[in-house]
Amino acid sequence: xxxxxELTKRYEGKADRPALDRLNLHIPGGEAFCLLGPNxxxxxxxxxxxxxxxxxxxxxxxxxxxxSAREPLEARRRLAYIPETVMLYGALSGLENLEYFTxxxxxxxxxxxxxxxxxxEAGLAEEAAFRRVSGYSKGMRQKxxxxxxxxxxxxxxxxxxxxxxxxxxxxxxxxxxxxxxxKQGMAILMVTHDLFxxxxxxxxxxxxxxxxxxxxxxxxxxxxxGLERAYLEQFRGAxx
Ligand SMILES: Nc1ncnc2c1ncn2[C@@H]1O[C@H](COP(=O)(O)OP(=O)(O)OP(=O)(O)O)[C@@H](O)[C@H]1O
Numbered sequence: 135x136x137x138x139x140e141l142t143k144r145y146e147g148k149a150d151r152p153a154l155d156r157l158n159l160h161i162p163g164g165e166a167f168c169l170l171g172p173n174x175x176x177x178x179x180x181x182x183x184x185x186x187x188x189x190x191x192x193x194x195x196x197x198x199x200x201x202s203a204r205e206p207l208e209a210r211r212r213l214a215y216i217p218e219t220v221m222l223y224g225a226l227s228g229l230e231n232l233e234y235f236t237x238x239x240x241x242x243x244x245x246x247x248x249x250x251x252x253x254x255e256a257g258l259a260e261e262a263a264f265r266r267v268s269g270y271s272k273g274m275r276q277k278x279x280x281x282x283x284x285x286x287x288x289x290x291x292x293x294x295x296x297x298x299x300x301x302x303x304x305x306x307x308x309x310x311x312x313x314x315x316x317k318q319g320m321a322i323l324m325v326t327h328d329l330f331x332x333x334x335x336x337x338x339x340x341x342x343x344x345x346x347x348x349x350x351x352x353x354x355x356x357x358x359x360g361l362e363r364a365y366l367e368q369f370r371g372a373x374x
Contacts, residue, residue, distance in 0.1 A: 135198055
């Protein structure tokens with residue numbers, strides 16, 4: 135579903151090394167790939183290439199076989215994106231935001247009961263759905279973001295540090311939600327600095343360093359402590 139083929143990004147004026155260097159990666163539906171790595175390793179660059187926020191220098195970012203750079207709208211239709219902070223209209227309720235974002239994405243117009251059911255599926259309490267988003271916590275905003283992804287029937291989900299700043303309970307709830315989406319068949323690429331979250335959500339865990347994917351673990355092949363040890367050994371004394 136999500137595939138990177140020799141995907142490379144070199145930012146202008148940065149001749150020393152590419153931000154992303156020939157990444158090859160395939161994430162089928164039902165799999166969650168968690169991308170770890172130090173600051174500047176190339177994780178967000180990877181996500182931004184799938185979203186066509188930036189153009190690749192060479193190689194391809196494919197979504198369901200569609201090249202994000204060549205057919206951005208077609209690729210984008212299959213994707214949902216949850217950044218660190220989900221941008222919503224503060225003056226509107228969660229329900230109204232969901233209605234608005236579903237409509238502008240060109241999907242079928244959903245009736246109120248369907249919208250409420252989606253917010254419920256994303257874990258937002260019904261009474262909260264009618265309140266202004268300006269009073270929402272970060273975790274509640276993330277849930278509206280997930281409801282938008284559900285409404286759009288996205289086949290792939292990109293997440294960039296979605297739990298940073300969430301308290302442990304909210305982060306745990308979010309991880310359970312991601313797992314549910316994965317089990318429903320979504321392909322998930324999640325960037326995180328949280329090794330615990332990566333272990334909790336990922337079916338595979340990749341570690342990036344200086345634009346390269348340097349190691350990949352199967353989630354069943356490593357426990358949390360083993361992952362932490364491998365990560366620290368990789369980077370102790372090394373710069374990204
Ligand atoms: N717009 C840009 N122009 C120039 N260089 C950039 C730009 N965006 C990112 N870079 C560089 O590309 C490299 C990879 O950055 P990227 O944001 O992908 O790293 P990251 O792994 O997501 O880091 P972090 O964990 O800090 O979010 C870094 O060297 C960064 O300075």
